Amino acid sequence: MRTLINKIMGHRKQDTLIAWLFVAPWAIGFLIFGLYPIIMSLYYSLCQYDVLRVPRFVGLQNYDQLLFEDPYFWKSLWNTLYYVVFRTPLSIIGSLLLASMLNQQLKGMPIFRTIFFIPSIISGVVLSVIWLWMFNPEYGLINSGLAFFGLPGPLWLQSASWSKPALILMSLWTVGGGRMLVFLAALQGIPKHLYEAVELEGGGWWTKFRHVTVPLISPILFLWTVMEVIFSMQVFVEAYIMTNGGPANSTLFFNLHLYNKSFNDFQMGYASAMAWLLLVITLGVTWFQFRLSRRMVYYEGGK
Amino acid sequence: MTLPSAPKMLRMAKRSLSYLFVSASALLFLIPFLWMVSSSLQTEQEIATTDMRWIPETFHWENYVNVFEAMPLWTYFQNSIFVTGLFILGTLLSASLVAYAFSVLQWPGRDKVFILVLATMMLPMQVTMIPIFVLYKNLGWLNTFKPLIVPAFFGGGAFNIFLLRQFFLTIPRELFDSARIDGCNEFQIYWRIVLPLAKPALATVGIMTFLFTWNDFLGPLIYLSDKLKSTMALGIVMFVGQHKTEWALLMVASVIMMLPVILLFLFFQRYFIRGFMMSGIKG
Numbered sequence: 001m002r003t004l005i006n007k008i009m010g011h012r013k014q015d016t017l018i019a020w021l022f023v024a025p026w027a028i029g030f031l032i033f034g035l036y037p038i039i040m041s042l043y044y045s046l047c048q049y050d051v052l053r054v055p056r057f058v059g060l061q062n063y064d065q066l067l068f069e070d071p072y073f074w075k076s077l078w079n080t081l082y083y084v085v086f087r088t089p090l091s092i093i094g095s096l097l098l099a100s101m102l103n104q105q106l107k108g109m110p111i112f113r114t115i116f117f118i119p120s121i122i123s124g125v126v127l128s129v130i131w132l133w134m135f136n137p138e139y140g141l142i143n144s145g146l147a148f149f150g151l152p153g154p155l156w157l158q159s160a161s162w163s164k165p166a167l168i169l170m171s172l173w174t175v176g177g178g179r180m181l182v183f184l185a186a187l188q189g190i191p192k193h194l195y196e197a198v199e200l201e202g203g204g205w206w207t208k209f210r211h212v213t214v215p216l217i218s219p220i221l222f223l224w225t226v227m228e229v230i231f232s233m234q235v236f237v238e239a240y241i242m243t244n245g246g247p248a249n250s251t252l253f254f255n256l257h258l259y260n261k262s263f264n265d266f267q268m269g270y271a272s273a274m275a276w277l278l279l280v281i282t283l284g285v286t287w288f289q290f291r292l293s294r295r296m297v298y299y300e301g302g303k
Numbered sequence: 304m305t306l307p308s309a310p311k312m313l314r315m316a317k318r319s320l321s322y323l324f325v326s327a328s329a330l331l332f333l334i335p336f337l338w339m340v341s342s343s344l345q346t347e348q349e350i351a352t353t354d355m356r357w358i359p360e361t362f363h364w365e366n367y368v369n370v371f372e373a374m375p376l377w378t379y380f381q382n383s384i385f386v387t388g389l390f391i392l393g394t395l396l397s398a399s400l401v402a403y404a405f406s407v408l409q410w411p412g413r414d415k416v417f418i419l420v421l422a423t424m425m426l427p428m429q430v431t432m433i434p435i436f437v438l439y440k441n442l443g444w445l446n447t448f449k450p451l452i453v454p455a456f457f458g459g460g461a462f463n464i465f466l467l468r469q470f471f472l473t474i475p476r477e478l479f480d481s482a483r484i485d486g487c488n489e490f491q492i493y494w495r496i497v498l499p500l501a502k503p504a505l506a507t508v509g510i511m512t513f514l515f516t517w518n519d520f521l522g523p524l525i526y527l528s529d530k531l532k533s534t535m536a537l538g539i540v541m542f543v544g545q546h547k548t549e550w551a552l553l554m555v556a557s558v559i560m561m562l563p564v565i566l567l568f569l570f571f572q573r574y575f576i577r578g579f580m581m582s583g584i585k586g
Contacts, residue, residue: 015410018489022404025397026420026464029457034423037431037438044433051437101325106318114572115329118336121564121575123518125536126557129543130339133550141338144355173335178579185580234427237520241540258429263525268433275429282427 045272055269062273073274075249076257079164083253084232087168092225094175099183113176113184120177124237131170132157132242157243160250167238167251179224186217215298222297226289230282254278343367343554350550363551370555373546378531379538380559386448386534387516390455394512395505398459402467403493407479417468424461436525450526451519451534455512463508466581470504471497503574510571511578517564535560 020027045062047055066073098116102109119127134141135156143153154162194212203211214221236255239245245252245260258278262271337357342350343366345359371377404410405417439450458464474497482492498505523537533541539556546552568575 015408019404019408019410019413022400022408022489022493023416025456026401026458029397029454030419030423032438033431033435033454033457034426037434038426040434040437041430051440098328101321101328104321104325106321106325112325112329114569115332117575118565118568119332121514121518121568122561123520123536123564125518125520125539126561129539129553129557130335132543133342133554134335134338136550139351139353139550141334141355144353147353148355173332176332181576181579240524241520241543255429262433262436268437272433275427275433279427279430 041272041275044269045276047269048267049269049272050266051268052266058269062270063277065270066273066277072249072252072257076252076254079250079252080233080235080254082164083168083235084229086165087171087232088225088228090168090172091175091228092179092221094172095177095180095224096183096221098176098180099187102180102184103187116176116180118176120174122174125241127170127174128238128241131166131173131238135166135170135242158247160248163243163247163250167235167242170238179228182220182224183217186220187213190216218297219299222289222293226286229285229289233278233282233285339554340558342551343558345551347549347551351548366551366555367559370552370559373549373552374538374542374556375531376535376538376556376559379533379535382448382532383517383534383536386451387513389448389452390516391509391512393452393455394459394463395509396459397456398463398508399467399498399501399505400493401458401464402471403489403497405464406468406471407474407492407497408489420461420464432525439526445526446528446532447526448532451516451522459508460512463512466508466578467501467504469581470501474500503577506571507574507578507581510567510574513567514564 044055046057046059048058048061049055102113102116135143137143137153137155137158140156142156146153156162156166190213194216195208198208198212201207234255235253236259239251239253239256240259243251245256254274255278258271258274261267261274341357341359344362344364345356346363349356349359401420405413405420435450439445442449444450478496479492482496487495518536519534520536520540523534524540527533527537530538530541535556539553539560542549542556543553
């Protein structure tokens, strides 16, 4: 008996070793590409660092400069806020709308689903190039279309007041992606008898939507709103390619400013401070949303 | 006499209205694609007019040849294939190894470490981007493909580990036990039993990884500076910077970059959908 236990214990030790061999790729990767950069980034954020010379410790100077001396920082924060505030509800509603359309028992739905889905898997680069052409004020499709109806089109990406709406409009082309599929699955999971109950009471589609659909899928709606906010805060590729922050810094988003600071100006310390502020802002916004959700999200079984 | 069929007629009217609505929306989603393909088949002079022409007078297929002279698109394409191929290989190998340890093997601390794996998904890349850049610079890896490939071999991404682990958990344990009795070691079980059984899950991870790597722009932008080392994403953006008015050629290049993604989607739709559904659940 004793020898058997020893044998098992011995095996245990060996098993653990084997397990860590399997985990090793991740563990090494975590140390090199996770833990080490986090520590260094925090350190850089307290330094003046241009990559060529060794980092020079300056304390909280970067943060001080960011918050009180850099007008572009506040401009970029404002632009990002604008983008997030308009894009989030529009894209969530857009996905829900498409999902509801696909949720009807109609023939040919897989084809429609494919058409809605494909824009979401296209590279941000291709997306930007297509829409750069679509928004071309002279020959682009949108202004040509408006001219066809005798309407004057704005300058879109070349106008400080239309550039952000243009980028938001363009981003709505991709609302038919994974989020729409998840919404569709959620809609299909709603028991039919709940809708029938509303019909018996004489309620129309709005009552069904407001009092059955929305409460039942509210946990998923909430989760995807949180994710969408985080995702929208990351806006970068479109702005880099299509406007490079212009005109008049109207599309200088947070991440574009961060990119310019790090890879154009090589102010790595300053940019690291920006990255940490972004993390703090993201966590703060997410925490706030979870606070808010306690009143607005319905969990089955009543929490 | 029409009265009894009234509900039926109402239903039919509703159905037609639904169809009309869905078709109109689908058309709206298709228009940018149609416009792009149409522009790619016209001359620069033809598309620089204010009247909308959807069907070109003559189809200028030569655009699809000329684009390879206007920019080194074939080199870009090869670079993208090279980077994407190796990145997928690294991801599949390392993510499946790690997932094996978190599903088939039993060891102390397993679930705690797994939570750490999941937690890394929350970390925004801006925070790690700069030190990693400095690291590659010190290694002399800038302007090589290494920064775009090597990380894949170290874990393969938390989400992919999670996805494969979920799949491995569904494999009956008896299979492993009987293999162990037959004298297989853990690596043999992983290689000969788990990987062949996990083909659908591996395909899902492979496709999601393809999409991410093929479409990636920020990585190449940061690490590559040599024009001839560019991937398609970076090369096209370089061309935008230099020839902003050559729309027909830009549309051609975009169609070529987009085509592999769309073809892959049409052939492997179910893997895409599974992958995206899983990424919905992870949150």
